Amino acid sequence: MTQSVDIQAFAAQIAAKLTGPGGPFEMTVEQVLGAPIPLLKDRARSLVELLESSRAHGDRDYLVTADRRVSFAEHVEAAGALAAALAQRYGIGKGDRVGILAANDPDWVLAFWAVQCLGAVPVGYNAWWAPREIAYGLEHSQPVVVIADAKRAELLAETGTRIPVLTMAGDLPKLIAEYRGEFPKTAVDEDDPAVILYTSGTTGRPKGVVHTHRNLVAISNYHRFTDGMLDGFMGKEYDPAPRDRRYLMTSPLFHIACLHNLVIPRVVTGDAVVIYQGAYEVDRLCQLIESQRVTHWAAVPTMASRMLHHDLSRYDLSTLSAFSLNTAPSSPALQARLRERLPVAQVALTTSYGCTESGTAATVANPIELAAHPETVGRPIVGVSVEIRDPDGTVLPDGEPGEICVRSPYVMLGYWNDESATAAAIDENRWLRTGDFGFMHEGRLQMAGRRSDLILRGGENVYPTEIENVIDEHPAVLESVVIGLPHDDLGEQVAAVVVVEDPRALTVDELREFVAGQLAYFKVPVQWRITADPLPRNVTGKVLRREVTMS
Template sequence: MPADSAAPAWPVMSIADANAALGGPGSPLEIRDGEVDGVKMKVYVNAPPTIRSILEMAAATWPERDYVVYEDERVTFKGMMRAVQHFAKVLRETYGIEKGDRVAIIMRNYPQWPVAFFAACSIGAIATPMNSWWTGDELEYGLSFAGVKLAVVDGQIYERMREHMKKLPELEHVIIARDKGEDHADPRVKGLETYIGDANSWGELDDIGLPAVEIGPEDDATIMYTSGTTGKPKGALATNRAVISNMFNSSTCQARMLLRRGEAIPEPDPNEQKATLLAIPFFHATGSFAILIPSMLRGDKIVAMYKWDAGEALPIIEREKITAVGGVPAIAWQLLEHPDRDKYDLSSIQAISYGGAPSAPELVSTIKKRFPDAAPGNGWGMTETCATATLNIGEDYVNRPSSAGAPPGAVELKICDPDGNTMPAGEVGELWCKSPSNCKRYWNRPEATAETFRDGWVVTGDLARIDEEGFLFLVDRAKDMLIRGGENIYCIEVESALYDHPAVMDAAVVGIPHKVLGEEVGAVVQLKPGKTVTQDELRAHVAGILAAFKVPVEIQFQDEPLPRNANGKILKPELRSRFTARA
């Protein structure tokens, strides 16, 4: 569809002109030539220097506003700051956590998650979130690989990792959030409430200030685990600048939509508070970098749920006046199609955005039909880019529903051939991204770092094309990975688990298209001669090794070898065609 078909006057400004206006002198989103880690690139002039500085600003500006709501627990910005102050002091003085030490956060989206995260960041430690769905073996690997000194976990995680702690000599301390006061035999284990009390009482804690620590934009802030073609998770190390630049990428894309409509960018209303229904984990780059920290910067409210359920979300949207929902396409579909949707007042919703999984182009038209005043949005980013690099919203998304959007002025994209040469517009190749929001490197993975991080560019492994106006279209993934409801699943990891069964000779994992989840895990297996195993037995075997979301929903068996090309590579497109898409 041509770009000017949404309305007679659309667009009134090109992408390039809108980016230039937003990045110009005097703009809140001003960009200038800078240098990051020795590489010249555009940087945001007005970006706060550190995550700690955002916390300090928010607590001073909106002390009595709700920041995090979880069931009957309501934590104001003041309450969050007080809890962070006290826990940061405990980390420094009681546990000896110093600048650069790794502090793991592994729990559900409880209010204690951001306390641990901001406390670590506020003293210069490296916050290291981990997937709360990981098995004990996976947690052991993550804790050991990052050399975590202290972990803040919930009770379920502690039970999962307890038997592995004897193999983690560097893990000196474990603090259990929402601890029920049990006496823990292990002297390394304490309850978080011992130090800060329950969430509803945090606002009553004394104002003791944050510990005095020098932190700058280029100091390391987080390690977010991702995965690679080896199947073992890699820790992507990000600086304060990288994490904060991500939210300025999003803000630029949102403001650009208004300029392309011909509308003025409104001044922030000091009396208006927006609210996000958090339906994805904080341990995702999206959950923490694109929701947790930006909400603090803007004075917004986050409403968390124990577990996502569309039916339970509907009354929360009405009660809390939720303005933004989304996360992954599955969540948007479930809200749009829930039979009780019309029983609730959902008129507060202003934005339905998602990313992290393939989405059907029909999703945007369905959103516009059922929520005509809400701006649909889709974007592209990855852990290595600290979440958002591009965002496609409003009329641009309606006109290009299969695009992930055009980059803001501080983000440079290019399409390269296998030798790293830039390809012309419209041609398909590998996507490279250069931005101040890019991670610094992989933790203790020099070879993987050299492969992915090149002179300020992230070599993404995604196959894509970019049109003449700069809109990004993802075509496929060069890396062997599928995404189920926003969760990255690397095929080789699941294949290795299948290979571990004594009856399996050969195995290949592919994505099965799914309307809501984007993809589910499918597998084709060749058994060893004379060996037998049922699909249920093999699924149970994989479930004993990997997290539940990685277990194949369907396994097909065959006697002949799996199809391969002349180089011995399995012909996965042929295998994918054997599976029927699921609703």
């Protein structure tokens, strides 16, 4: 216990030196959208400033795949050329939306940065969406152009959209070659929208989370600040020079984990992003870590868990120096197994808590604290305030569970084209109501539960209402309820109880095929129960999910 207190006190001293007057991360408090928010005093004011500064990294690797390398200099040049093409060929200007629908690829990143040059807003659509979901995204965000890989271009065609679609393999190289040497720039305000990413909502419709230039620049500065903390722990002054790190990217770019907290900050720190492509296979992943000398990996717990079923001694994973579990809770048992099998986990395992709306992690547990308190998700990061509140908004004392509320320069602007949902999520003082539940203990946050109906499947948030709406469209279905069931590998798997008049007239295969044609594969229930018995409901007619069983 004494050691833990001493470490926290030492960390506080380092942070105070970094953020105090004259420090490299001197902080100030400014009014942002009507609320006092802690901000870096000396900061960039837009993402384009960050992109332009990355020219200084020259020939250093920025984006790397198993068969492709893109340097920072090459990337900046290509982003400028593509931006010019979008502006001159398609009339893209400030505030226009440009959709990106693709699997992880350097061209996804390139498209994102090109759109920033124009003051336009990239929209990262879920690459696993079915045509029905894609059509909703297009209607909701109204992009002028969509940039897609070949597979998703075919899905876009199935929607019948008339929006121009530029393919990454075919169109982008030609446009970049034609406009090479140009670099348009459009002035933006810090609180202008910089990106829209979709997250499911409890109503069943995906919501477009809007993050601003202020949000994303602040997140990048947070990652620089962690470098400063590391230097401080080693007894050194903060050094902003590149550190030859190589970050493995295994989660989708349409998530904040990889876009906001990996790809964007690297233009500031000058480190490489090693992109894993294709379906997740442990052997291929380990081969990539070995061949590309990966140093950092932020993993979904399911991915880490699957590694434990393979012979890891066949690979040289010794370059891994930092390892974190993100996007979903990890059990103490999984943490212990990882420490037994994966050397980096013995000394560098961390975890965190955050959501799409929070922009980055709200809390982080360092290796020492996580080892001592395996159920914690850590302490608030620099610039973040966390409060636990009851349903009336009263702040609760230490140890008492309630809703986790967060305020920071990283929190979203709001939901695209949805004022009511924004007002429900963010109060007048810019506090984000996360809808998740937990409690504070000695400065550390511990989760007490998620949204009552949320299913966490392999790092993906699955909301039952969306799936129920599709199931209920089947002509034989009277009503349905979707729940999450524990699963050793995925954390949870999707299950459905379907009420029909005659259970013998409808098969599980028919239902599965019906849903699979309209929703992404990870939302399709794995377990089904077809019954004629009505669902349990309360006096107001709401389904009592906790009373639903699969037998």
